Amino acid sequence: MSTAALTHAPDDNAHDDHHHDPGFWQKWVFSTDHKMIGIQYGTTGLAFLMFGFMLMMVMRWQLAHPGEAVPYIGGLLQAIFGSSAFQPDAKGIPGVLTADGYNSFGAMHGTIMVFFGIVPVAFAAFGNFVVPLQIGAIDMTFPRINMASFWCFFISCIFMCVSFFVPGGAAKSGWTSYPPLSGIADSGALNHFFMNGQTLWVTGMVFNITASLLGSVNFIATIIQLRAPGMTWMRLPFFVWAQFVTAFLLLLAFPPLEAAGVMQLMDRAFGTSFFMPTGLIVNGAATHWSGGGSPILWQHLFWFLAHPEVYVLILPGIGMVAEIIACNTRKPLYGYKAMVGAIFVLGFLSFIVWAHHMYMTGMGAKVSGFFQVTTVMISVPSVILVTALMLSLWGGSIRFTMPMLFATAFLPMFGIGGLTGIPLAFNAVDLYLHDTYYVIGHFHYVVAPGTIFAIFAGVYHWYPKATGRMLNEFLGRLHFWGSLIFINGIFFPMFLQGMAGVHRRWFDGGVTYEQIIKPVIHWNNFMSVSAFLLGAAQIPFIINFCWSIWNGRKASDNPWDATTVEWDTPTPPPHGNFTKEITVHRGPYEYSVPGADKDFTPQTEAPKSDKAHLAAPLVAAPAH
Amino acid sequence: MQIPHEVTARPDTGLYNAKLGIWLFLASEVMLFGGLFSAYIFLRMGAEDGYWPHGLLNVPVGAGNTAILIASSVTVVLAWASLKMRKFSQYKLWMGISILCGALFLIVKLAYEWPQKFEHFGAFIKKDAIEHYEKYLGNHHLKEKGLPPRVEISGHLHEVEIAADPAEKEKLEVFLKQHDLEAKPDEHDAKLQIVCSEKKDKDGKREGIRPGVAEDLEKVPGVKLIAFELGLDPINAAPDNPESDKPHFLYKGPTETPGKIERKDVEFYSSFAPKHSSYFAVYFTITGLHGLHVLAGVLIMLYFWLPIEGGANMFKRNPEHLANRVEVVGLFWHFVDLVWIFVFPIFYLL
Structure with missing residues (x-):
């Protein structure tokens, strides 16, 4: 592995690698370059985040104005999504979201945001783009598997999009897809056995899971095998650690859901009853399943993935925030080693907390007790991470650049999300709060102003490296302040509503139960207005993102004066990444080192003193 | 690179x-x-x-x-x-x-x-009808021995008895022709007894009807299934035989011992396909x-x-x-x- 893209090892003439310019398709579409795949994942994921958010805005209109047609675009929505999702109102104005349509939008909002928005952006996009650069690798270990991962993901995206346009509309059994509801939905003689919302959902998920398995094998292998000489484990930037643990979570937690997905597919397409109980009566008629299955089995398999998935959503975010905080406070991370330890403990514990989502199933006091204890335990490493990040701010000369604004806002927002989760860990409290807006508020604080803010921070931080241009500062600030204010306007009232007992599945905003929830129902309007304004606050970002690709201020190779290796490449990095041999000589966060000539010392900078041999790479990994 | x-x-x-x-x-x-x-x-x-x-x-x-x-x-x-x-x-x-x-x-x-x-073919018998099929299930014998009861009768499906609505006869005939089934009318006009002849061996002996075809037959308009006639599995042919208490090491296929199950007593039936049971x-x-x-x-x-x-x-x-x-x-x-x-x-x- 000498200079970028130049050597041609003798043992590999299986595929011709003579360095000719790849054609359009190979460069932009079927690329095996980790940076291009990262960008593909990122743009697809951001588009899905936008789409999922739009679904939610339609739902929020319905919650604030139940039974009223969506203004301005109601007719268009009805034309696009069909009569199962939208109906004309009493006066014949088209565009009233139906109950089925609401369920469908809700289920798809959750699915899209989690599996098609945040994971592809936070894990796949940033991981692909940044991790090989940060460890000084020329690419991922398995570039073709990397490409297969993206295209597998792309197929799953097609399945999800198509599912909106089949008779009956997209999946409507929640993103959790609980049976027997998900077994019954759109099944039976009147529906196509495959081209229906729920079956397409399950098939799409199987592809999505396969994509993330391919990706996670690649990430782990890359981090273990392709670290540059001198890049020892404890010199890895924290973001790499976060991605490493996340990849393990995906690798080991996703397969049981794949198994469950295959089983649900069998239930729906071949009439088995893995999840269908005996003697199920629907609409007064016995169903066609043989019975003997267990709906609880699905819940176990689902949450065995979906709880680690929560950490899949948040850990890359924490990793990005750690990078950005260290860079913008101009001082090392506080407690780097403790953070690395905490993230491993967190990763391990996340596998044994899943059934706290299932207190309501009546598992029994002993089982609930076990999961209550592990759930409370997992807050310890989480608090270590957030506390270390908070303490990293202490005594720093903070530069409030765009990434830093989002990273700073991340801390209290994620803090609210985490702290409001603690009551839910307790069995007795959860029985009351289960399935209320309190839960929605809790996990949205974790993933929306938490992870999505971290994603924005990451976009502002690494955009110059990817495109060679800076994002516009003014538009960025507009985006930040709008997002921060309105996102709280949406999610904070949810705690109030939830504690008053507003159920998360009411499609009419609680009008039917108005007598019970009278003191809090008026918040619906406030939250919905906040949601629309939050949508408006994204417009500067979209403009900024597209406009700056060609018109932004030109970025230097290291615009943030950062220490990690990804800034030691040309901007944007060429195929093969580095123009020189990378050897790492020091830890990731050598900012403001006393006695150094500048306030940051890149990891690749060789020590000047005569004590050079002490700082020399501990493990030299030769090219072959 | x-x-x-x-x-x-x-x-x-x-x-x-x-x-x-x-x-x-x-x-x-x-x-x-x-x-x-x-x-x-x-x-x-x-x-x-x-x-x-x-x-x-x-x-x-x-x-x-x-x-x-x-x-x-x-x-x-x-x-x-x-x-x-x-x-x-x-x-x-x-x-x-x-x-x-x-x-x-x-x-x-x-x-x-x-x-x-x-x-x-396998058919799970409804709980209230299990007594009627004691001769195939042998539950009294199993109870004496402290073994779990049987609820399923299985074997090789030979014939299906159906009642067909004469008004919808044409659709039935199309179905029978499609699946190469032989229909033997009963004495009563309203009732048709279908004898399957999907496949015939060299001697012209009928091989039975595939359970999947029986399921499709039930979906034909105007058709009502009355009963199944089958060659029982050894376990149902001689349910009281202590040899049937435990699974055999060597698999034994269905016997020629005839058995008859009324459709109304059946909770669920199918071939041994994935949907048959957990x-x-x-x-x-x-x-x-x-x-x-x-x-x-x-x-x-x-x-x-x-x-x-x-x-x-x-x-x-x-x-x-x-x-x-x-x-x-x-x-x-x-x-x-x-x-x-x-x-x-x-x-x-x-």
């Missing part, structure tokens, strides 16, 4: 990339099959008495397939060792045998074990997924065996790289073998 450590190991990890990759992949595979096996445990624990069948699979055939897979695991190691010793013709031989073993396993599965299930659902899902893994293994081994670029031709150019590739597919193959070592006892023996 050359990714480092594609062929030679990285000194501090001692692994080349693909070896680490395959171990990680296998870790995820363990979780995948772990999910399925835990579904097996969950469903079996939750099954009501009599709803988890025993002795329906052919143990000697399954044991034979087990032996074939284990043998192929040995030969794939020998193939890898031959490459390490740079003995090409030995490699071709051992790898060839491994491929043949894998293919043989699949043939047994697809040509014998699976299709048989789709011909076999047992067959999980059986087909796990063996199906395992079969896909075997198929993938065979195809990849074939790729390394054939004289093509990236396959056996690599021997001349870079034998170590080929040996690595064989080692990686070998690891995968051992895993596939290992899964079967779990599949065999839980479905065939327990």
Whole structure:
């Protein structure tokens, strides 16, 4: 592995690698370059985040104005999504979201945001783009598997999009897809056995899971095998650690859901009853399943993935925030080693907390007790991470650049999300709060102003490296302040509503139960207005993102004066990444080192003193 | 551009990339099959008495397939060792045998074990009607011995008795013609007795009606199923025989002993297809997924065996790289073998 893209090892003439310019398709579409795949994942994921958010805005209109047609675009929505999702109102104005349509939008909002928005952006996009650069690798270990991962993901995206346009509309059994509801939905003689919302959902998920398995094998292998000489484990930037643990979570937690997905597919397409109980009566008629299955089995398999998935959503975010905080406070991370330890403990514990989502199933006091204890335990490493990040701010000369604004806002927002989760860990409290807006508020604080803010921070931080241009500062600030204010306007009232007992599945905003929830129902309007304004606050970002690709201020190779290796490449990095041999000589966060000539010392900078041999790479990994 | 450590190991990890990759992949595979096996445990624990069948699979055939897979695991190691010793013709031989073993396993599965299930008929009797079928079920006998009751009557479906609405006769006739079924009218006009003759052997003897066809027949407008006539499985032909208390080691197919079940007494019937019961659902899902893994293994081994670029031709150019590739597919193959070592006892023996 000498200079970028130049050597041609003798043992590999299986595929011709003579360095000719790849054609359009190979460069932009079927690329095996980790940076291009990262960008593909990122743009697809951001588009899905936008789409999922739009679904939610339609739902929020319905919650604030139940039974009223969506203004301005109601007719268009009805034309696009069909009569199962939208109906004309009493006066014949088209565009009233139906109950089925609401369920469908809700289920798809959750699915899209989690599996098609945040994971592809936070894990796949940033991981692909940044991790090989940060460890000084020329690419991922398995570039073709990397490409297969993206295209597998792309197929799953097609399945999800198509599912909106089949008779009956997209999946409507929640993103959790609980049976027997998900077994019954759109099944039976009147529906196509495959081209229906729920079956397409399950098939799409199987592809999505396969994509993330391919990706996670690649990430782990890359981090273990392709670290540059001198890049020892404890010199890895924290973001790499976060991605490493996340990849393990995906690798080991996703397969049981794949198994469950295959089983649900069998239930729906071949009439088995893995999840269908005996003697199920629907609409007064016995169903066609043989019975003997267990709906609880699905819940176990689902949450065995979906709880680690929560950490899949948040850990890359924490990793990005750690990078950005260290860079913008101009001082090392506080407690780097403790953070690395905490993230491993967190990763391990996340596998044994899943059934706290299932207190309501009546598992029994002993089982609930076990999961209550592990759930409370997992807050310890989480608090270590957030506390270390908070303490990293202490005594720093903070530069409030765009990434830093989002990273700073991340801390209290994620803090609210985490702290409001603690009551839910307790069995007795959860029985009351289960399935209320309190839960929605809790996990949205974790993933929306938490992870999505971290994603924005990451976009502002690494955009110059990817495109060679800076994002516009003014538009960025507009985006930040709008997002921060309105996102709280949406999610904070949810705690109030939830504690008053507003159920998360009411499609009419609680009008039917108005007598019970009278003191809090008026918040619906406030939250919905906040949601629309939050949508408006994204417009500067979209403009900024597209406009700056060609018109932004030109970025230097290291615009943030950062220490990690990804800034030691040309901007944007060429195929093969580095123009020189990378050897790492020091830890990731050598900012403001006393006695150094500048306030940051890149990891690749060789020590000047005569004590050079002490700082020399501990493990030299030769090219072959 | 050359990714480092594609062929030679990285000194501090001692692994080349693909070896680490395959171990990680296998870790995820363990979780995948772990999910399925835990579904097996969950469903079996939750099954009501009599709803988890025993002795329906052919143990000697399954044991034979087990032996074939284990043998192929040995030969794939020998193939890898031959490459390490740079003995090409030995490699071709051992790898060839491994491929043949894998293919043989699949043939047994697809040509014998699976299709048989789709011909076999089983009907779960409604709880309130179980007493009427005592002569097939032998529950009094089982109760005396402290064994779980039987709720299913199975065997070879010979005939289906139906009542057809004369007004809708045409649709029925189209269906019968399509499926090559013979209809024998009853004395009563309104009733048609269908005798199936889907397949005839050399003597013109009727082979019975496939359960799937019976299900479709029930969906024809104006048709009402009255009863099933079948050649009973040994367990239902002689339910009180103590020999039937436990599953047989040697599988015995349906007998010619006739049995008749009224449709109204049947809770659920079908062939031994995945939808028949939790047992067959999980059986087909796990063996199906395992079969896909075997198929993938065979195809990849074939790729390394054939004289093509990236396959056996690599021997001349870079034998170590080929040996690595064989080692990686070998690891995968051992895993596939290992899964079967779990599949065999839980479905065939327990």
